[in-house]
Amino acid sequence: MATETEIKLSLSPRAASRFSRHPLLLSSESKRVLLVNIYYDTPDRRLQRERVVVRHRRKGQDWLLSVKTVALVSAGLAQRGEWEVPGQRGRFDFSQVDDERVRSSLEAARDQLQPLFTTRFWRKSWVLDAPGGGRCEVALDRGWIEAGDQKQAICEVEIELLAGPLNGLFDIARALQAGLHLHPEASSKSERAYRLLANLPLAASKALPVPTSAGMSAIAAFRLIAxxxxxxxxxxxxxxxxxxxxxxxxxxxxxxxxxxxxxxxxxxxxxxxxxxxxxxxxxxxxxxxxxxxxxxxxxxxxxxxxxxxxxxxxxxxxxxxxxxxxxxxxxxxxxxxxxxxxxxxxxxxxxxxxxxxxxxxxxxxxxxxxxxxxxxxxxxxxxxxxxxxxxxxxxxxxxxxxxxxxxxxxxxxxxxxxxxxxxxxxxxxxxxxxxxxxxxxxxxxxxxxxxxxxxxxxxxxxxxxxxxxxxxxxxxxxxxxxxxxxxxxxxx
Known part of the structure; x- marks a missing residue:
């Protein structure tokens, strides 16, 4: 299992139009690609309840099958398990998922999986060296979430850790914030799509139980609670x-x-x-x-x-x-x-x-x-x-x-x-x-x-x-x- 570690930041369309001119990015080459993502779940939303995401992503002419565990997003930071392999749209091979609990759940749901919503956006990306060491990919995503007859704009920046210490993400986030108003995003694209699909009125959120355990260090528990x-x-x-x-x-x-x-x-x-x-x-x-x-x-x-x-x-x-x-x-x-x-x-x-x-x-x-x-x-x-x-x-x-x-x-x-x-x-x-x-x-x-x-x-x-x-x-x-x-x- 790979671990995807990223910071997600939202920005206004006006700030997005200036993003590529940020001094941090000017000396690096950029790539631009259209990404189309089809997300799947069972009719009773079993994967959503079990906090697992399954999608097919088209990147150029190729399709990738991705499985992700849903992580707590804190000030834009998310760390989640991720499995990604080449695949064909509508076909599901979960043999590469090495977490037995996740794989068993996916195998049980395989025959009921159906397309639920789509995200379609242009991604412009840069690979940067973090000041404190390590490498990160900075990506500007602009496009749409399409869920049923509902649509919602995507305008956000993702900073993904490719190698090195975690604080490299924050070094780059702070450097980008110095020139633009970038706000930590509280939810992933799929979480926003589920809310859009449900078409429920905005509701206040209460505190959820925090899974502290006796074996944790005291500071690890503080970090989790904070x-x-x-x-x-x-x-x-x-x-x-x-x-x-x-x-x-x-x-x-x-x-x-x-x-x-x-x-x-x-x-x-x-x-x-x-x-x-x-x-x-x-x-x-x-x-x-x-x-x-x-x-x-x-x-x-x-x-x-x-x-x-x-x-x-x-x-x-x-x-x-x-x-x-x-x-x-x-x-x-x-x-x-x-x-x-x-x-x-x-x-x-x-x-x-x-x-x-x-x-x-x-x-x-x-x-x-x-x-x-x-x-x-x-x-x-x-x-x-x-x-x-x-x-x-x-x-x-x-x-x-x-x-x-x-x-x-x-x-x-x-x-x-x-x-x-x-x-x-x-x-x-x-x-x-x-x-x-x-x-x-x-x-x-x-x-x-x-x-x-x-x-x-x-x-x-x-x-x-x-x-x-x-x-x-x-x-x-x-x-x-x-x-x-x-x-x-x-x-x-």
Whole structure:
């Protein structure tokens, strides 16, 4: 089995028209070829479920049969198994597939395989030496995905590693980004074709389980989790930039929260420069998304409650109008941030830094987990002791500590076992939901004061504070219940 390693970057048609004049490419010869790819699956989409791709590619007069495993795409980087042999269109010989599981699945599906969609594009390519060693192929693809009666344009750059270390890909990607706005692509052509074929409305993506295992090094686990967080974030980019549906912003914000929690959990093992460089940048982006999320919650969830409690409030119309305007303005700023070249560069720089992290002396993940979670649980206990009787700021600090603990438990789920895990996670979920509601009420009071300056919003703010007070007994009860739970890890 060969391993295909590449970075995929999207660009605008205008940038594509200038791509061949990039200084990095001027001294290298280019080749141009038309590629036609026919993708196959069973009528019930069995290969899609099993994350395997089968295609026939026409290159000139020849046909190639390709089999690929579907990889997690993180900041444009994908590493997948690949088998490619000469073939004839519509005929399938899987004898070269040396992964027994994949070959068995393909053999079982062979008689049901049928053409599903096609990609047709011109590829202009260059072979370059990477600055740090190795060789890469840079390819500009322009054409179309054709799925049923649907079409979608292809305009992207692929940088494939031919030989040498992985960081050569990032060296070339950064050099290309220096002259053009190239954005890491979150999905492959086949994944986009499946979505196009299904013709489903755009939907927000949630975090998926991360397959950590006890035998991994602690840094390898961090890299895998961080890449999954990037994938979660990027799967919601289009929705954030093109939709007013609040869930896209919410999920993008969750992705960054999970990523920053992972950085905090692993901070003792990470280089100081890594944390000092990237955590502030992710914090800035989280703050930008957080502001929009706060207005979304206020407009969609809190305003209806205020309207019901104050039906005759003369300032209610102005509060509603000001809040909706502020929400729309915040969303525009968030969309600008995700469309900016700085965000595209951050994805590449962070992904490159993840690849460069050394696993030496990081120890086994199995030994890291209990130490890590025990420390986070102790911090939750310390902050819980004062949170109920203190102010909203103290409850927010508890909420932050609790999120880091809960995300840690979720990251390490494959290593935790027994009924304690289910009970612990269930109570943790209820507690986090309540802490989130209390935070929404505190933020709502701030936003009301911003929208109705002076004394106009006093009665509404007082009502919001009363709602908070009414929930504190439940918080006290849930904290006590949580602290009685058996922890799902073995203390060192």
């Amino acid at each position: 890449q999954a967080c990037l994938n979660h974030l990027q799967n919601n980019e289009i929705g954030v930039c093109t939709s007013t549906e609040p869930e896209f912003v919410h999920q993008a914000r969750v992705a960054i929260r999970r990523l920053r929690s992972a950085i905090r959990l692993w901070e003792p093992l990470l280089p100081e420069t890594f944390v000092a460089t990237f955590d502030p940048l992710w914090q800035q982006l989280a703050s930008r998304l957080g502001e929009t999320r706060n207005w979304d919650v206020f407009v969609a969830e809190t305003l209806p409650l205020i309207a019901a409690a104050f039906p005759d409030q003369p300032t209610l119309d102005r509060l509603t109008s000001n809040a909706r305007a502020a929400c729309a303005e915040s969303r525009r700023h968030t969309q600008q941030t995700l469309r900016a070249a700085a965000y595209s560069r951050l994805l590449i720089e962070f992904s490159a830094a993840l690849v460069d992290l050394s696993e030496a002396d990081s120890g086994a993940l199995a030994a890291f987990v209990p130490r890590c979670l025990k420390k986070r649980a102790r911090r939750v206990d310390e902050r819980a002791a004062v949170a109920v009787a203190a102010d909203a700021a103290a409850r927010h600090r508890l909420r932050v500590a609790f999120k880091q603990l809960r995300y840690g438990v979720e990251f390490f789920c494959p290593l935790l076992a027994g009924p304690a895990l289910s009970n612990y996670h269930q109570v943790a979920s209820r507690l986090q939901e309540l802490l989130g509601h209390l935070n929404d009420l505190a933020v709502a009071a701030q936003l009301t004061a911003e929208s109705l300056p002076g004394n106009e919003g006093e009665s509404i703010c007082s009502w919001l504070n009363a709602q908070t007070e009414s929930l504190l007994p439940e918080l006290r009860q849930l904290l006590a219940e949580f602290q009685r739970q058996e922890v799902p890890w073995v203390a060192p």
